[in-house]
Amino acid sequence: MPLLPPPPEAEREILDYLEKSEGLDHVKMRLLQMLEAGHFSEELWSLYLESLLVERESHHDLLSSDLPELFPFVANVAKAGGVSLSPAFLWRWGLTHYAIGLQGEEPCDFVKAISLLRRAVAYGFEKASLCFDLAKCYFFLHRLVLKRNLLEEALRWLERGERLSGEINEELLPLIRSVVQILFQENPTDEYLTLGLRFFEIVFENEGLEEWMEKGRFFLRAARYKADFGLYQKALDQFQKVEAIGTETTELSLLMGETFLGMGCDGERVDLLREGQNLLEHVSEQYPEFSRPLQLLAEGYFEEGALLQDHALVELSIQTSQEALAVEPDSGEGFWGLARASTLLGEMKTEPSLLEKGSSYYAEAEAHLKEPSAVFYADWGFCLLKLAEITQGPGWIEGAIARLERALAIFPIENPHGTPPSDWLYHLGCAFDLLGDQSMQVSDYEKSIYHLTRALTLDSAHPYVRFNLATALSHLGEATNETECFEKAFELFRSQAERDAEDDIVFAEWGVSLLTFADMVDDPSLPGRKEILFKEAEDRLEWARRLGNLHASYHLACLHSLQGNVEASLYFLKRGEALGALPPLDEILEDEWLETARQAGAFQELIEILRKKKPN
Numbered sequence: 001m002p003l004l005p006p007p008p009e010a011e012r013e014i015l016d017y018l019e020k021s022e023g024l025d026h027v028k029m030r031l032l033q034m035l036e037a038g039h040f041s042e043e044l045w046s047l048y049l050e051s052l053l054v055e056r057e058s059h060h061d062l063l064s065s066d067l068p069e070l071f072p073f074v075a076n077v078a079k080a081g082g083v084s085l086s087p088a089f090l091w092r093w094g095l096t097h098y099a100i101g102l103q104g105e106e107p108c109d110f111v112k113a114i115s116l117l118r119r120a121v122a123y124g125f126e127k128a129s130l131c132f133d134l135a136k137c138y139f140f141l142h143r144l145v146l147k148r149n150l151l152e153e154a155l156r157w158l159e160r161g162e163r164l165s166g167e168i169n170e171e172l173l174p175l176i177r178s179v180v181q182i183l184f185q186e187n188p189t190d191e192y193l194t195l196g197l198r199f200f201e202i203v204f205e206n207e208g209l210e211e212w213m214e215k216g217r218f219f220l221r222a223a224r225y226k227a228d229f230g231l232y233q234k235a236l237d238q239f240q241k242v243e244a245i246g247t248e249t250t251e252l253s254l255l256m257g258e259t260f261l262g263m264g265c266d267g268e269r270v271d272l273l274r275e276g277q278n279l280l281e282h283v284s285e286q287y288p289e290f291s292r293p294l295q296l297l298a299e300g301y302f303e304e305g306a307l308l309q310d311h312a313l314v315e316l317s318i319q320t321s322q323e324a325l326a327v328e329p330d331s332g333e334g335f336w337g338l339a340r341a342s343t344l345l346g347e348m349k350t351e352p353s354l355l356e357k358g359s360s361y362y363a364e365a366e367a368h369l370k371e372p373s374a375v376f377y378a379d380w381g382f383c384l385l386k387l388a389e390i391t392q393g394p395g396w397i398e399g400a401i402a403r404l405e406r407a408l409a410i411f412p413i414e415n416p417h418g419t420p421p422s423d424w425l426y427h428l429g430c431a432f433d434l435l436g437d438q439s440m441q442v443s444d445y446e447k448s449i450y451h452l453t454r455a456l457t458l459d460s461a462h463p464y465v466r467f468n469l470a471t472a473l474s475h476l477g478e479a480t481n482e483t484e485c486f487e488k489a490f491e492l493f494r495s496q497a498e499r500d501a502e503d504d505i506v507f508a509e510w511g512v513s514l515l516t517f518a519d520m521v522d523d524p525s526l527p528g529r530k531e532i533l534f535k536e537a538e539d540r541l542e543w544a545r546r547l548g549n550l551h552a553s554y555h556l557a558c559l560h561s562l563q564g565n566v567e568a569s570l571y572f573l574k575r576g577e578a579l580g581a582l583p584p585l586d587e588i589l590e591d592e593w594l595e596t597a598r599q600a601g602a603f604q605e606l607i608e609i610l611r612k613k614k615p616n
Helices: 008-020 024-036 042-058 067-080 087-104 107-122 128-145 148-165 170-186 190-200 209-226 229-244 250-267 270-286 292-308 311-327 332-349 352-368 374-391 396-414 422-439 442-458 465-480 483-499 504-520 529-546 552-562 566-578 585-590 601-613
Strands: none
Touching: 067 087, 087 107, 087 128, 107 128, 128 148, 128 170, 148 170, 170 190, 170 209, 190 209, 209 229, 209 250, 229 250, 250 270, 250 292, 270 292, 292 311, 292 332, 311 332, 332 352, 332 374, 352 374, 374 396, 374 422, 396 422, 422 442, 422 465, 442 465, 465 483, 465 504, 483 504, 504 529, 504 552, 529 552, 552 566, 566 601, 585 601
């Protein structure tokens, strides 16, 4: 016969009896007596077991108690009688395993708790407190097995509980902050940043040292992610609260030093960079066995050296990075810092050997970093691009393209809702343009134009994209004889010149582009077009020369040779020779634009002078 609920007086009798019972055997016996009478109250059992849970949690004896056995026993009795378990019973059953998991730290207990709590939700029993309990289960399970998806589930149930309750549970705020902090640390994204800022900017009256430190750490991490001066200031505010109560620790000094460095870099302020350096120098003197202060100190010298273009500071950054690596030889971050400083010094001194060292340090860093980031590969790509520009040697440019493309491939994985930095696309576009000059492949110029156009779309105020896009279009026009490419290039040169009328390089390249197009024009239907283009090219090159461009004289010599003005061509060649700004001798002898000038005896005399000056 089906199980019937007991009458009210029987429920009271059972509850009284259960409260006095001393173990599972007594409970089972009394329950069987009720079953023989055809009565069963699952809700009564649920309430009773909940009281046992609270009582035994308070005495920390769940691991040795018989409580975990009672829930499945009641569930089996209910199943035998055709009675469905209520969601409330499943919830309380799940909480038992959660409590046991906290004591025993066994992942299986949290897994059982999650399964039971989710069954309760599946039966339509959706309450804010149940969602919060599920979040806690996922969070503590993550602490044991360290799987990222568990934190994401914890966050999902926290948000679901908040939607149901309509407010943030203050008791759960530390848990929420911990979840978001870890997620943002493992995978910095705008989504996690927004969530973090929302929860970390909440202020409660009982906040103290621990909360201030946690908030400061988050704001510092967020500031580094966004390069945001305001976020650095928020981090500093939290750390200064800790400092104000007289709590000075090594960690606090490190965090404050790192914060001042970030503020100095973002705000381009040497005073803040030096404030950070002073703190870090003090820590590194006290604890020479730690590499982290030295790594940060090297970063501080690097940023100041980059800001002031000071070779000595960059060299000090390299020296300090090497000291840090002596303490921690397998530090990927240490090799990365050394690579960046070597690259900067190589760029500043135009010294290929330093750039080659930088690239080798990047290779070391890659071998030691657990998961090299998109930023890492973008930095490495820039190093190789500079090496390719300086040496024009084969192989470097392909390496630069490979690293930059890898950075762009990794970026959307790290930040699904973000857009790649325009500088990365700019550098990749420049790399393909340089590769096109070496390979003479139209496809390389087309790729250059594609990436540079994307960079310009992302950042229309970028100081160099228009110029390099104009140059790439001009190169493509020269390779394909397409008039449209030159017309687009001239418009971009004009736009860039309007932004900076004192940039001699822009006017020089504009003049060369006009000269290239003029040399190609051979259209009887457009009489005088060639002469107009030559005049425009002369105007741009002459203006570039007046602005101090050393190479404009050689291009003016080419222009006048094309026009048959041999005397003017030789005049500008001699000026170029006096300035030390002529290309290699072989290039002068092979330049088709100088064909007319080469017929003059004075040209041969100049060549003899150049041959005598040429080093053996």
